[in-house]
Amino acid sequence: MAEMKNYTFNFGPQHPAAHGVLRLILEVEGEVVKSADPHIGLLHRATEKLAETKPYLNNVGYMDRLDYVSMMCNEHGYCRAIEQLGHIEVPKRAQYIRVMFDEITRILNHLMCIGASALDLGAMSVFLYCFREREDLIDCYEAVSGSRMHAKYYRPGGVARDLPEVMPIYRKEEMPSDRRRTRFNHNRQGSLLDFIQDFTERFPACVDEYETLLTDNRIWRQRTVNVGVVDAQRALDLGFTGPTLRASGVSWDLRKTQPYAVYDELDFEVPIGRVGDCYDRYLVRIEEMRQSNRIIQQCVDWLRQNPGPILSDDGKIIKPKRADMKLDMEAMIHHFKLYTEGFCLPEGEAYGAVEHPKGEFGVYLVSDGANKPYRVKVRAAGFPHLAAMGEMCEGHMLSDVVAILSSIDIVFGEIDR
Amino acid sequence: MNEFITSIWPLIWMVIKIVCIVGPLLLAVAYLTFAERKVIGYIQRRLGPNRVGLGGLLQPIADGMKLLFKEWMIPHCSSKSLFILAPVLSLVPALVMWAVVPFTETWVLSEIDAGVLFILSMASLGVYGILLAGWASNSKYAFFGAMRACAQMISYEIAMGFALIGVLMVSGSLNLKTIVMHQAGGVTHWFIWPLFPMFVVYWISAVAETNRAPFDVAEGESEIVAGFHVEYSGMGFALFFLAEYANMIIISALATIMFLGGWRSPFEGISGLPALALPGFVWFILKTSLFLFIYLWFRATLPRYRYDQIMRLGWKILIPIAIAWIVVVGLMIQLNWIEVL
Numbered sequence: 165m166a167e168m169k170n171y172t173f174n175f176g177p178q179h180p181a182a183h184g185v186l187r188l189i190l191e192v193e194g195e196v197v198k199s200a201d202p203h204i205g206l207l208h209r210a211t212e213k214l215a216e217t218k219p220y221l222n223n224v225g226y227m228d229r230l231d232y233v234s235m236m237c238n239e240h241g242y243c244r245a246i247e248q249l250g251h252i253e254v255p256k257r258a259q260y261i262r263v264m265f266d267e268i269t270r271i272l273n274h275l276m277c278i279g280a281s282a283l284d285l286g287a288m289s290v291f292l293y294c295f296r297e298r299e300d301l302i303d304c305y306e307a308v309s310g311s312r313m314h315a316k317y318y319r320p321g322g323v324a325r326d327l328p329e330v331m332p333i334y335r336k337e338e339m340p341s342d343r344r345r346t347r348f349n350h351n352r353q354g355s356l357l358d359f360i361q362d363f364t365e366r367f368p369a370c371v372d373e374y375e376t377l378l379t380d381n382r383i384w385r386q387r388t389v390n391v392g393v394v395d396a397q398r399a400l401d402l403g404f405t406g407p408t409l410r411a412s413g414v415s416w417d418l419r420k421t422q423p424y425a426v427y428d429e430l431d432f433e434v435p436i437g438r439v440g441d442c443y444d445r446y447l448v449r450i451e452e453m454r455q456s457n458r459i460i461q462q463c464v465d466w467l468r469q470n471p472g473p474i475l476s477d478d479g480k481i482i483k484p485k486r487a488d489m490k491l492d493m494e495a496m497i498h499h500f501k502l503y504t505e506g507f508c509l510p511e512g513e514a515y516g517a518v519e520h521p522k523g524e525f526g527v528y529l530v531s532d533g534a535n536k537p538y539r540v541k542v543r544a545a546g547f548p549h550l551a552a553m554g555e556m557c558e559g560h561m562l563s564d565v566v567a568i569l570s571s572i573d574i575v576f577g578e579i580d581r
Numbered sequence: 582m583n584e585f586i587t588s589i590w591p592l593i594w595m596v597i598k599i600v601c602i603v604g605p606l607l608l609a610v611a612y613l614t615f616a617e618r619k620v621i622g623y624i625q626r627r628l629g630p631n632r633v634g635l636g637g638l639l640q641p642i643a644d645g646m647k648l649l650f651k652e653w654m655i656p657h658c659s660s661k662s663l664f665i666l667a668p669v670l671s672l673v674p675a676l677v678m679w680a681v682v683p684f685t686e687t688w689v690l691s692e693i694d695a696g697v698l699f700i701l702s703m704a705s706l707g708v709y710g711i712l713l714a715g716w717a718s719n720s721k722y723a724f725f726g727a728m729r730a731c732a733q734m735i736s737y738e739i740a741m742g743f744a745l746i747g748v749l750m751v752s753g754s755l756n757l758k759t760i761v762m763h764q765a766g767g768v769t770h771w772f773i774w775p776l777f778p779m780f781v782v783y784w785i786s787a788v789a790e791t792n793r794a795p796f797d798v799a800e801g802e803s804e805i806v807a808g809f810h811v812e813y814s815g816m817g818f819a820l821f822f823l824a825e826y827a828n829m830i831i832i833s834a835l836a837t838i839m840f841l842g843g844w845r846s847p848f849e850g851i852s853g854l855p856a857l858a859l860p861g862f863v864w865f866i867l868k869t870s871l872f873l874f875i876y877l878w879f880r881a882t883l884p885r886y887r888y889d890q891i892m893r894l895g896w897k898i899l900i901p902i903a904i905a906w907i908v909v910v911g912l913m914i915q916l917n918w919i920e921v922l
Binding site: 566 | 621624625626627721722725729794795797798803804805806880881882883884885886887888889890
């Protein structure tokens, strides 16, 4: 009798469900996966090393490119590390703006994740419905920072500029049809906050729409329930964080357990799952989107009533006002120094972590007192999740690999760094 | 000379008839792909193709031209002859089946008494194309696709066969034309009503048989990339594409014939509706299009089944239902609840 052999093949890096450049080596027996071995490094861009060669401020832009679907949250982690090390006070309004954009980012990320996992399991429409809402949020990014994706909006000590008073509208050149333009512009008449408020009022109904297509869908449940189960203890052992950990039933959310920015002033709940399968991860994300929506609403209300500074007034770190520079020699010198050599941080080390949409995103910063970091270490939330792929996939079928992979929400920008 | 023409005239006439069926059919296939992109586009709040021609109407022609001029790559380690044969083998049965389909009472290429049997046998031949494609490409993904397609097709053929037995029992004939004739008398006389569970079983297995969403595991775009035709490019790929859509159309046409009264108007027997007195083949096309729309609707809405779940659905749910309903139909016939001619 011929010798029985398992089938080994590459899942990716060029594979429609590989979520970027994952190379997964699968060993299968028929359709059943015996082992799955994820390989990393195809998107390695040496971000950490690059950061050592640039002044602190210049590195903010690199953070966007780590996890390129939750840009501002990455910036937040980095800025927090700098603020801790330099003991920089961040004004309240800037904190609220940051929290609001963190939550907008969370919705952006979860929409992408849920849409992509639905697409991977064959439910095409959900993906496009999710992108319809993403479009509005990306417009918020654009309105506030000028960039739709890599915002570079947060600064050590606050945010780059205050929220705009007018929301950009579609012009006749871009959209010739009058009817269409009116429809697209009707919620862009006021300020950015008005636009965001309008979004938060619409958004719960949109989430209901995704849920009608998925949550009680028999096929969706058959595909996700009890697939890729990780129990609570094992999830902790593996170093899971974020929705993936909470789906396993561990109530751990940095926004609650170690509140930063202004999360302790806001009212929201942290959903947790029970089983720790793909379905729970999906449900946790859906509920997190609803909670994020609540947080955004609270932020909008606060920001409407409390104008104020959006950057710290520490002249050694923050650039002076343009008007001051015209009259004041000191301001001129500061400006020149800040944009040539940058600012220096005291010697020491700091770890700034935020609850990133994918889990705990932390930046560990070592400074030797120079104007550049001595070492930057990024704790990517997705890395431990990907590392657990092998154990989650074992014994499941080939199609489940896709379901599991999309449920742990992998983005290679942050894993390979 | 005259004698010669008279002797081969039936042959020429037959070829003309075949061209008259296959030509519009291929056009229908092309525009089904267009309809699919448009319908799914609108379901997903997109516009779909709208650049080539008026409202995108020339898109399928452009696609066809593109595929025609693409290089047909044959993988180095494949078995070349089988690799070339496979797409042909999957397209031909899909076209041949049309030979027995009655478009109206008189429009049928060859009226044979074993029409249903002929269709079932041709439908099962289609799987060989897929099997060969997967095997001959010598690619792991393609091999997976072929394995899945085989298992799925074999099990769903059984469910489909059982579902059709109900139709045969009620109509007492394997001739497609006779089956339609038995559904005369308006919408209430169609076989869909006494055989409703059979209809559902038939339709689900038909979707699975054609490898369409939510049963498209053989292609499984996000799992095994494109399954059995992953190595095909250019015209080889186009032939598989044609076969898939031609199969969809024939399956929808069969559903129309078996359960929805074929070319018959739903308002038969109701006088005073001259506005709805459309020719038979228009009704036939309308009903077939309805089923095709449902195909597209499925694809836009439902997630994909897993391979083992498909097997479970086929063997443990559909086949038992079909068998049980055969018994019920038998009883109904015995008790004279259904009129059998």
